[in-house]
Amino acid sequence: MLIAHTIAELREALASRRHPAFVPTMGNLHEGHIALVRQARPLGDATVASIFVNRLQFLPHEDFDSYPRTWEGDCAALRAAGCDVLFAPREADLYPEPQTFKVHPDPALADMLEGHFRPGFFVGVSTVVMKLFACVLGASGGTAVFGKKDYQQLMVIRHMVRQFALPVQIVAGETSRAPDGLALSSRNGYLSPEERQEAVALSQALRALAQAWSAAPSPSPALEAQAMQALQARGWQPDYLTVRRRSDLMAPAAGDGPGDLVALGAARLGSTRLIDNHEF
Numbered sequence: 001m002l003i004a005h006t007i008a009e010l011r012e013a014l015a016s017r018r019h020p021a022f023v024p025t026m027g028n029l030h031e032g033h034i035a036l037v038r039q040a041r042p043l044g045d046a047t048v049a050s051i052f053v054n055r056l057q058f059l060p061h062e063d064f065d066s067y068p069r070t071w072e073g074d075c076a077a078l079r080a081a082g083c084d085v086l087f088a089p090r091e092a093d094l095y096p097e098p099q100t101f102k103v104h105p106d107p108a109l110a111d112m113l114e115g116h117f118r119p120g121f122f123v124g125v126s127t128v129v130m131k132l133f134a135c136v137l138g139a140s141g142g143t144a145v146f147g148k149k150d151y152q153q154l155m156v157i158r159h160m161v162r163q164f165a166l167p168v169q170i171v172a173g174e175t176s177r178a179p180d181g182l183a184l185s186s187r188n189g190y191l192s193p194e195e196r197q198e199a200v201a202l203s204q205a206l207r208a209l210a211q212a213w214s215a216a217p218s219p220s221p222a223l224e225a226q227a228m229q230a231l232q233a234r235g236w237q238p239d240y241l242t243v244r245r246r247s248d249l250m251a252p253a254a255g256d257g258p259g260d261l262v263a264l265g266a267a268r269l270g271s272t273r274l275i276d277n278h279e280f
Helices: 007-013 031-043 071-081 121-136 151-163 186-190 193-199 201-215 221-233
Strands: 002-004 020-025 046-051 085-087 142-147 168-173 237-245 261-269 272-279
Touching: 002 007, 007 085, 007 121, 020 031, 020 121, 031 046, 031 071, 031 142, 031 168, 046 071, 046 121, 085 121, 121 151, 142 151, 151 168, 151 261, 186 272, 193 201, 193 261, 201 221, 201 237, 201 261, 201 272, 221 237, 221 261
Parallel strands: 002 085, 020 046, 020 142, 046 085, 142 168
Antiparallel strands: 237 261, 261 272
């Protein structure tokens, strides 16, 4: 696996490649990330991953400085998964001057759910992804694989690619889960042993909400409120548990049914904030 730290090194490594397949990450990799790399391998003539902890998407009170950096383990896992090129820029390489030009996604999509509770988050995500696409995929384009666990992020990136007519095919990877159903996440490492046992309750709550919504003669937001209250009773601090249309994350409309919907949730267990979703 070739490791490129600068944009010039990366472009030299990919000069003879016509269609890279790209998996952007912030490192601290787990099996969910590695599954995306394996998914990407047959989709291009070079498999590229990036590791970059993007300051732009952290709010002032969030954990940029303490975000785990697990370089040696990440490199070993990527090599074992068949990654060809790892792009690991330093902050000064990717942002050699203040990033005053930024990508502002449509507020109708980006300012709800995660964007409501983390203002500006999707500006930071969209800006770094646009820049990484320019570095890795360039004018000739390629394929990029994003996990469904970050469902709204996947939607924002898809809309950005379409509206900017980028030559990038976005492929969604299914959420990787532990045997008990907990979605794999770098933040799971913050959980205590007791919290880890409880953490699966979020995915269970979303499945229960989806089942209740499907079974109700006339589904209503009251079902979402009941799901929130049930999770609160277990000691969680939920930000939202909600049912939305998969196509645009708007509230369901008449005629939306099985195959059209997704239950999404974000909740804090102790000091750790977890997100998950369940399509139905």
